[in-house]
Amino acid sequence: MDLQLSGKRALVTGGSKGIGKAIALQLAREGCDVAIAARNPAEVEAAAAEIVGVAKRKVVGLTADTSDDASVKALIADVVAALGGVDILVNAAAKPGGQAPPPKLAEVTDAVFWDDVNVKVLGYLRTAREAAPHMVAAGWGRIINISGLAARQTGSIVGSIRNVAVAALTKNLADELGPQGINVTVVHPGLTRTEKTGPLIAGRAEAAGVEPDEIERRLAANTTIGRLVDAAEVADIVAFLASPRSGAINGDAIACGGGVRGPIHY
Numbered sequence: 001m002d003l004q005l006s007g008k009r010a011l012v013t014g015g016s017k018g019i020g021k022a023i024a025l026q027l028a029r030e031g032c033d034v035a036i037a038a039r040n041p042a043e044v045e046a047a048a049a050e051i052v053g054v055a056k057r058k059v060v061g062l063t064a065d066t067s068d069d070a071s072v073k074a075l076i077a078d079v080v081a082a083l084g085g086v087d088i089l090v091n092a093a094a095k096p097g098g099q100a101p102p103p104k105l106a107e108v109t110d111a112v113f114w115d116d117v118n119v120k121v122l123g124y125l126r127t128a129r130e131a132a133p134h135m136v137a138a139g140w141g142r143i144i145n146i147s148g149l150a151a152r153q154t155g156s157i158v159g160s161i162r163n164v165a166v167a168a169l170t171k172n173l174a175d176e177l178g179p180q181g182i183n184v185t186v187v188h189p190g191l192t193r194t195e196k197t198g199p200l201i202a203g204r205a206e207a208a209g210v211e212p213d214e215i216e217r218r219l220a221a222n223t224t225i226g227r228l229v230d231a232a233e234v235a236d237i238v239a240f241l242a243s244p245r246s247g248a249i250n251g252d253a254i255a256c257g258g259g260v261r262g263p264i265h266y
Helices: 018-029 041-055 069-083 110-138 157-180 197-208 212-220 231-241
Strands: 009-013 033-038 059-063 088-091 141-146 182-189 253-256
Touching: 009 018, 009 069, 009 110, 018 033, 018 041, 018 088, 018 141, 018 231, 033 041, 033 069, 041 059, 059 069, 069 110, 088 110, 110 141, 110 157, 110 182, 141 157, 141 231, 157 182, 182 231, 197 212, 231 253
Parallel strands: 009 033, 009 088, 033 059, 088 141, 141 182, 182 253
Antiparallel strands: none
16 A cells, blocks of 8 residues: 655654664655754764664654753754754654553652653644644645554553553544545554564563563563554554554554553543
């Protein structure tokens, strides 16, 4: 299927590693010119160079902090200057989850809560607020917010709140911007294989005195596909949502956690 993405201009925040990097790579493979943004300049430049080497498209690495309003304003200006505009925004910049046990109620301080929400929820809002006028002027655009399945389960107070908030932000933006040609969707990955997964599994295996394969089996036990989802598989879904082919989907959530057992969502 031709996703009709050739020549589109995309910004991926949190694009220097993990799911964000996989998304940026797939969009470039589909013919987009891509800007990736993250806080670490060296990591951004290295990721941009890697993607260019694979996809042979224009890829620009930009340093930005989505928790800071002035930084986001400068980021969008830089993207427009570098690419000539912005058609697609993928919000993936967030504090990483799942690397350590989430804080319990007594451990959830104001600072812990606001630091997380400021980056993921307000950060997504900031980038959408700055990018949307360029899409409105063009009469077309896509905004895809990367959230997570903590929106649909307990276990992490802050994780659930931030991810539910991203879903609420998504639907509000879709209702407002949809009539102007801009579709907004939210993607909920579950536990996803990235460059951090190997060391994480090795550390848990050593602590538990078992083989890494056993830890991976336990992690995948609650998925109906029986394995971890790879970041590239999430990127495939995002690439479709970023494309003109996805016009029928607006304001909705797409889960891609490998089929978590139990709850029904409708």
